[in-house]
Amino acid sequence: MESVVDLALLGLLAVTAFGVLHLRNLVAVVMLMGIYSFLSAALFVVLDAVDVAFTEVAVGAGVSTILALGTLALVGTRQKRHAKSPLIPLLIVLVTGGMLVYGTYDLPRWGEPDNPVHGHVAPEYLADHVPLAGDEGDVLEVHIPNIVTTVLASYRGYDTLGETTVVFAAMVGVLTLFVGSRRQRRTGGPPADDEGGSGAS
Amino acid sequence: MRDQIILRIAAKILIGPIFLFALYVQFHGDYGPGGGFQAGVIFAAGVILYALVFGLDRARAVIPTAIVTWCGTLGVLIFAGVGVAAMFMGGNFLDYGVLLYDAEHAQHIGILLVEAGVLVTVFGVMVTLFYSFAGRRRSR
Amino acid sequence: MEFLGLFNYWVVIFLMMVGFYALISRGNLVKKVVGLNLFQTSVIIFYVSTGKIVGGTAPILIGDDHGVAEGAAEVLYSNPLPHVLMLTAIVVGVATMAMALALVVRIKETYGTVEDDEIQAQVLADEQREGARP
The missing domain is CATH 1.20.58 (Methane Monooxygenase Hydroxylase; Chain G, domain 1)
Incomplete structure (x- = not known):
């Protein structure tokens, strides 16, 4: 089903x-x-x-x-309707896709419980019993039912900190692009000499 | 859309439950699907709905641009601050185990704080992005 | 079963190639961003597919209000790790998409168009004008 x-x-x-x-x-x-x-x-x-x-x-x-x-x-x-011939992009896409499909034959089959992905750290996460580096037998137990939250915030907190920083950086990027110059669009006329003024605002 | 009475009333009814649902998603994230990322986006969706129905100016009067931009920064600061606090209390960076009297409660409070940081950042960033795109035309 | 075991991957590759094709063959910059978005979603579907175990359940431990029930570890759960990675990737994806769209808006404001051949023609004309000037 x-x-x-x-x-x-x-x-x-x-x-x-x-x-x-x-x-x-x-x-x-x-x-x-x-x-x-x-x-x-x-x-x-x-x-x-x-x-x-x-x-x-x-x-x-x-x-x-x-x-x-x-x-x-x-x-x-x-x-706009594009005038370019679609042949070359189509060829590139077909060749790339063909190679990728060929590559899938080496992948483990979908949904099998003994795939390599399920073998490494996932069982420790699911058992809520993650061995710590350092002392022998030292384990980290969080006792939160939702394993995704536990992994997100605790076991892989570094990852999440990085992702949050990326989101923040994207905000800074958009603000940097939008705040600032209010330059007029160029419509074929002689180039206006406002290059210097754009950075200052 | 200020003259559309049905939309206005529907939005008024919906916005409160949206914020409540965001809080539910945030604090129930330990027991079911949810967490800071989703809750932040839902919070932002409430503000965006308000802005779409009542106009960008009124939304900016309720939640000013400066505040949401600060939120985007503050969340990262909370997240990293929890990590640094753990370092000062004798653990590793982002090692919540030392934050409270016993490791399990410390883990829970650490996760709560970190998720709060994620919520604040995602909310701030999403609303800032919306304000930037929606306010673009009139500034020209 | 051989067919079913690989079908997910093939559809993912199809979606990826549709996005790739939109990216390289369409001239409209917004369409290119949408193509990149398709590409990204296909990768997310691929990762989540690898985490699935047929007959498994979502990685939320069985329990009640007071915590995890006895024997919760014996239930078959799908792999939570790809879920965590992709959850954050989706949020980062929308942030980077906003960045790309902001660039598109700025290009529109500077060149008056978002079609790549028209932008190229304007850049070429500019360069020739620069070259003609002593």
Whole structure:
């Protein structure tokens, strides 16, 4: 049953991705990306990743849709028909995809309990019994039912600190790009000599 | 959208429960799906909903840009501060075990503080991003 | 079973290639960002797929309000580690996407367009003008 739902959702994801590629109305594209996020969240629930599904719904379908729509309000919603031949990109994509598919034959089969991924630290996390470096037999036990929270905040706190810093850095980046110069757009006329003024504001 | 009475009333009804739900997600994250990242985004979604319905100016009057930018910074500071506090109390960086009288409670309080830091940062960053994109056209 | 065991990976590769194709063949910068987003989601689906154990349950220990129940460790759980990594990756992904969109907005304000061939033509024209000037 799990596999059937999994297959159906993956099929829907593939169809939605195709729609995203082909539509030229960018508002429709952004809305399709929202649907795509919801579908992938459903897929994550089937794959037992409830926390990831929650995040995907809140972030992927909520905030990123809003941000993309805000961008479209500023840059316009039509994508121009491109004149370039699609042959070379298609060739690159097919060759890359072919090689990747060939590579999947060496991957462990999906969903098997004895895959290498499940062997290293995951059992210790799940048993809430993580050996500490240093003294022999010293273990860390947190006693919180949601293992994802425990791993996120405690066992892998460094990772999360890094990710939080990246989010903060992205905010600084956007503010740096947006605050500052209010330069007029160039519309073919002679270049205005305002290069010096842009940095000062 | 100020003249759309249905949207306005619906938003008024919804915003309170959205904030409550964010708090639930934050503090129930130990027992079910949820945590700082999700709660921060849901908090931000409440503010964004307010801004979409009542206008950006009123949203900025309620929660000024300066405050959300500070929030984005403060969260990282809380997170790193917990790590440094653990160092001062004799442990390693982000080693919560030394924060309280026994290791298990210390772990719980450490996780709570760190998740609070994540919540504050994610909330601040998401609202800042929304304000930046939404306020762009009128500043030109 | 051979087919089912690899199907997830193939769909992931298909999604990844759709995103890659959108990135390299479409001229609109917003579409390129959307393509990158597709690419990123495919990687996230791949990671979460590897964490799945058929017949397993979500990695939240069975218990009641007072903590973890006896024998909770005997239940089969899926691997929590990919979930943690991807959870943070999604949030970082939207932050970096906002960064990319901000760049797109600035490009629009500077060049008046977000189509890469028109931007290229303007840059070329600028360079020729610079070259003509002594």
